[in-house]
Amino acid sequence: MANVAVHLEAQQPSLHAHVHDAIAAPHVEGQQHPIKVYLVVWGWLFVLSACSYLVDYFHLQGYLRWSLILLFMVLKAGLIVAVFMHMAWERLALAYAILLPPVAVLVFVAIMVFESEYTHLIRVLFFGSPA
Amino acid sequence: MAETALTTHGLSPARPDGWEGIAADWSSDQRAFKNVSWGKAMMWIFLLSDTFIFSCFLLSYMTARMSTTVPWPNPSEVFALEIAGHHIPLILIAIMTFVLISSSGTMAMAVNFGYRRDRVKTAVLMLVTAALGATFVGMQAFEWTKLIMEGVRPWENPWGAAQFGSSFFMITGFHGTHVTIGVIFLIIIARKVWRGDFDVGRRGFFTSRKGNYEVVEITGLYWHFVDLVWVFIFAFFYLW
Numbered sequence: 001m002a003n004v005a006v007h008l009e010a011q012q013p014s015l016h017a018h019v020h021d022a023i024a025a026p027h028v029e030g031q032q033h034p035i036k037v038y039l040v041v042w043g044w045l046f047v048l049s050a051c052s053y054l055v056d057y058f059h060l061q062g063y064l065r066w067s068l069i070l071l072f073m074v075l076k077a078g079l080i081v082a083v084f085m086h087m088a089w090e091r092l093a094l095a096y097a098i099l100l101p102p103v104a105v106l107v108f109v110a111i112m113v114f115e116s117e118y119t120h121l122i123r124v125l126f127f128g129s130p131a
Numbered sequence: 132m133a134e135t136a137l138t139t140h141g142l143s144p145a146r147p148d149g150w151e152g153i154a155a156d157w158s159s160d161q162r163a164f165k166n167v168s169w170g171k172a173m174m175w176i177f178l179l180s181d182t183f184i185f186s187c188f189l190l191s192y193m194t195a196r197m198s199t200t201v202p203w204p205n206p207s208e209v210f211a212l213e214i215a216g217h218h219i220p221l222i223l224i225a226i227m228t229f230v231l232i233s234s235s236g237t238m239a240m241a242v243n244f245g246y247r248r249d250r251v252k253t254a255v256l257m258l259v260t261a262a263l264g265a266t267f268v269g270m271q272a273f274e275w276t277k278l279i280m281e282g283v284r285p286w287e288n289p290w291g292a293a294q295f296g297s298s299f300f301m302i303t304g305f306h307g308t309h310v311t312i313g314v315i316f317l318i319i320i321a322r323k324v325w326r327g328d329f330d331v332g333r334r335g336f337f338t339s340r341k342g343n344y345e346v347v348e349i350t351g352l353y354w355h356f357v358d359l360v361w362v363f364i365f366a367f368f369y370l371w
Contacts, residue, residue: 120200
């Protein structure tokens, strides 16, 4: 039964989650996924890292540089959390409990951006020599 | 109606009071994470708290960099190396990134073989992961040495804003510490796997509980998190 499930998973990745829940879950211990999934993600992480290095190597500047850096960063982080850390296969109760709180950090970022702009302005006004 | 009034909302009538009651209620088999063991849930919660720690470091770095009127040193040049007569920007950091990603890959494979109860492959892959992690820390030590010799201090550096040094040592230092702890953690668990502790149900020295192969996945969660943090450090500190 478990072997059939593994075979099915390897053949039809799109049905993977469904098959995993329906057949494999009661028979397989822990998080059990085909090795191919890990190898593919590993390959993508290499490609994305190479891409972000090339952003620096070719001296891209301005908004193009920043958006590419953020894009590659988010893709890499997503792959690591979803596949390597198995979050894609965990129940939503756990995924939300862990993934939603860090969103609050973005509010903190916004607050500190305002704060830094203000500090910078004051420094320019009172000490001169703007950057 | 009388029957409805008798319903006790599922509470058993005789529950202990006082401190005993607190302990009894909190340990009464109520759980939010239905199919996740306490070990895995606690590792995730620890990683969440660690996320906030690293977020605070990166935020303080952002604040320092945005608010200074002195130009920020160019990381691309600061971390460049001369290799065989060629001046290659940021090359050491790129190599460190690939080393850490490779270690994440071997860790993921170790978790997989652990659940397949392949003791030898699991232990070997975990030791490979630990070796790659140690390589990473070694390269970081080289990087620190190079920068310190060039005159980078937490309070000054030859190229620009003084906060560059403090941000650099704080962020990479904390990350390197995490990698080092991860390497130690990996070696300890790899030894248990190698010895077959999880096949024969040998009790651990600390908790006296029988372990199982899930601890490989929990170790893996920590290790992937270290890699995850590096993704953000690489993007914000080295590339930005």
